[in-house]
Amino acid sequence: MAASDRTVLQFGPSSAVTSNITAKVHPLVIFNISDCYVRRPDQAERVIGTLLGSVLPDGTVDIRNSYVVPHNEFSDQVALDIEYHHTMLKSHLKVNPQEVIVGWFSTGLGVTGGSALIHEFYCREVPNPVHLTVGTGFRNGEGTVKAYVSVNLSLGDRQLAAQFQEIPLDLRMIEAERVGFDILKSTSVDKLPSDLEGMEVLMERLLTLINDIYKYVDDTVEGHAVPDNSVGRILSETVASLPKLSPPAFDKLVNDSLQDQLLLLYLSSITRTQLSLAEKLNTAAQMP
């Protein structure tokens, strides 16, 4: 009797699934949100929008795209343009049917009362939406991006409140974006880096790394730095993994590939000459 009378306030994750959710965000989403924030209408304090993406088989939520939804916020009421939301969703689905709603975002730190209402709306669209906040104030000199999942606080059978629990967030970039990352960092770049300039930058980075390792090894040998066995093992593995070729074999290898490439270069130069000849034949030929 006493056991059934006791009602316990359930805190913490109500299911094992919630505790394992992590979110991965592509930088495109951050870009989009920032751009929308900059373009927001004057009276709006923050912008709100939908997040699109997919749920990976291991439970992580992969957020790949987003679009902003116009909304109006009064003291305790929130009005969201639902039709706009659905129209944009349809349009986006036409392009990429795998990207579905996975949650929603808002700028501005913290979760307000209005957010709870909006979150409820999104709960109707998708079972467990992720709420992303992007702090654009840069108050402490840092911008924060946080993700939350809502957990229901229930007392017995009654629902008390929804608690927003933070989940770990991972920002990742696909390779091609990584290539241009330096471009994306500054406010303006005059020229796209070419193939070999990129390679030069890479070689410089590699050189810095190698210099660091060199210094570390020197310091350890002389006793300045504390020797770390695991680091030493990794280093020796790396150095030992370089291919061991006898000089004649390496010689032959390099020369063969070099000759192939020179042949290709020669061929392409011939082709270019042929092109100009062909052009002369085609246009300069005159009939008497």
Place this chain on the structure above:
Amino acid sequence: MANTMARSFLQVAAAEEVAPPLRVVQIEGLVMLKIIKHCKEFSPALVTGQLLGLDVGSVLEVTNCFPFPIQEEDEEIEADGANYQLEMMRCLREVNVDNNTVGWYQSTMLGCFQTAELIETFLNYQENIRRCVCIIYDPSRSNQGALAFKALKLSDSFMDLYRSNNFTGEKLREKNLSWVDIFEEIPVKVSNSALISAFMTELEPDTPVTQRDYDRLQLSSSPFLERNMEFLIECMDDLSVEQQKFQFYYRSLTRQQAQQQSWLQKRRDENKARKAAGEEPLPEEDPSNPIFKPIPEPPRLESFLIANRIANYCNQINGKFFDKARDCFQKGFRKRLRDSDGPTLTYSQHPSRMTETTILFCYWNFVSSISSREREREDVLDLVSSTPMSHSVWIHATNS
């Protein structure tokens, strides 16, 4: 006072606006990311999308873009495509995005984008928009490490000529237009808002070198080269087909002219005979005779486009190894290698002969200078100084 000012304002308003030539295309980082994402997701299929932005003076700003869905068949989806576009533009308008179309983007595979359809699309766009640009993105070259964005537009002279359907050999000779003049490439500039750059600086990963960088350093370019060569060979076949068409045309033209001459001769003889007999001379022309029918000239557009494609492939093969290697590695590596005590003989003597293999040697040199084994370093030294590489590099230098 007011009168003169009013007049001058009127004059200004009445004066024709001469658009300054387009000098640079300014893309926002957001647009680049969107294009990269879209093209990469659907690669190897080719995708397109619309560019939105502003046309300001000599700069064309591209501030946003949206992708087009892939069309399965062309008949019924035409209307759908137009609807989709209108809806997207309307929705974007509501959130204060620039609603102005400035062009479109498309992805390509190793650079074979110069087709007749591209020209058609350009002309279609040009009817409505004063200045439009096409951005070409190549996801396969981005895997090699370069950010392969190109902004193209049709040159004005080509457009005038094409529109007036005067694409014959004579007109081309007159205007001195060759296949190089069809497309104009415009330099691309990237800009970002301050908020975004603040975010990106913060989110920068800590390690200086990532796995992707290692992948890029891998200099094996043979699959890329192979595909390039395949496309190049196909294009050469196409070019030879076009040239055969021209040859056939010229041959038949010569033959026709010979026929005309002989017919004319016969007519003249006949007329002489008739004059002697006192009859009316027959006209010297006979438009109903089939040998006087003008033979249509084969269109030159296709051969121009093929020439463009071939030049592109050649540049990709050449440029990857040769053109800029000199400048780049002259600055960077010669200085560094002189500091480290490695074999600097080979490449510093021929600074303008940097090839891919010397890059490989540089790397090998670094590695060997870390290794504590003297034997290895000696081996590398022997290798570098004894290889006939410098000799073959000289041959190439004299050939090109």
